Amino acid sequence: MSTLDIHGLMLGPVQTNGYIVRTHATAPECVLVDPGEEPQRLLGALAALAVEVKAILVTHCHFDHIGAVAAMARATGAPVWCPEAERIALADINSFTFPGFGPFEGYEADHVLSGGEQLDIAGMRIEVLSTPGHSPGHLTFAVSSAASDAAPADGGAAHSVALFSGDVLFVGSVGRVDLPGGDWGVLESSIATLMSRFAGETRVYPGHMGTTTLGRELATNPFLEQLRERVSSQDRDGAAALDGAGKTHSAPATPAPAVGSSNLR
Numbered sequence: 001m002s003t004l005d006i007h008g009l010m011l012g013p014v015q016t017n018g019y020i021v022r023t024h025a026t027a028p029e030c031v032l033v034d035p036g037e038e039p040q041r042l043l044g045a046l047a048a049l050a051v052e053v054k055a056i057l058v059t060h061c062h063f064d065h066i067g068a069v070a071a072m073a074r075a076t077g078a079p080v081w082c083p084e085a086e087r088i089a090l091a092d093i094n095s096f097t098f099p100g101f102g103p104f105e106g107y108e109a110d111h112v113l114s115g116g117e118q119l120d121i122a123g124m125r126i127e128v129l130s131t132p133g134h135s136p137g138h139l140t141f142a143v144s145s146a147a148s149d150a151a152p153a154d155g156g157a158a159h160s161v162a163l164f165s166g167d168v169l170f171v172g173s174v175g176r177v178d179l180p181g182g183d184w185g186v187l188e189s190s191i192a193t194l195m196s197r198f199a200g201e202t203r204v205y206p207g208h209m210g211t212t213t214l215g216r217e218l219a220t221n222p223f224l225e226q227l228r229e230r231v232s233s234q235d236r237d238g239a240a241a242l243d244g245a246g247k248t249h250s251a252p253a254t255p256a257p258a259v260g261s262s263n264l265r
């Protein structure tokens with residue numbers, strides 16, 4: 001279980017999870033992950049928690065995850081960290097927004113990330129992982145308290161790491177792969193990377209719906225059937241830790257979920 005203090009808010013018509021994350025319940029500073037919409041509600045939550053935003057982190061630039069970025073950056077003065085490959089969608093958000101949603105305000109990212117970086121913000125260590133497949137530049141943020149000795153590297157003591165993984169992995173589901181830049185094999189490889197880097201009890205805070213753990217999804221998620229088989233065969237062979245990177249993928253045993261056009265998950 002994470003030692004961090006994490007507050008999730010379901011925002012906007014797509015009910016995207018935005019997260020306020022800090023080291024503990026009275027910490028004066030936080031990071032804000034995926035402010036998708038409803039800036040006034042987010043500001044109210046921040047005021048109620050008496051916490052200052054030190055950074056706005058964006059997992060990916062689908063409009064339902066970034067609709068309130070500009071308003072929150074302006075209101076808090078916090079810099080915005082965004083996937084490098086998707087910064088154009090943040091800057092020119094309305095060109096990437098589905099009909100019937102928005103309009104939103106674009107924002108030029110203050111910093112860009114492509115995975116492999118480590119940030120130290122608000123007393124937290126934030127490891128940035130590249131997890132494409134749902135979108136081309138998608139990032140996952142592995143957050144732990146910098147004060148703890150539980151750095152996420154090598155999966156050690158991963159129980160105190162929280163993964164903010166956007167639309168990579170959900171309770172019993174996965175991110176859709178039929179939007180531009182989506183690719184099931186790439187997404188499956190990204191999920192495999194998370195499974196190999198972090199322990200099964202590592203808690204996952206997705207971009208939609210409830211929280212879960214990597215282990216629960218590896219054991220039960222119907223979209224991870226092939227990944228499950230690879231892990232169990234490697235266990236039988238006594239092979240090294242699972243590494244999905246660079247592997248070739250056959251078609252999924254179960255196709256990615258078919259969803260309506262208004263659903264960006």
Ligand SMILES: [Zn+2]
Pocket residue numbers: 060062134135167264265
């Ligand atoms: Zn998305």
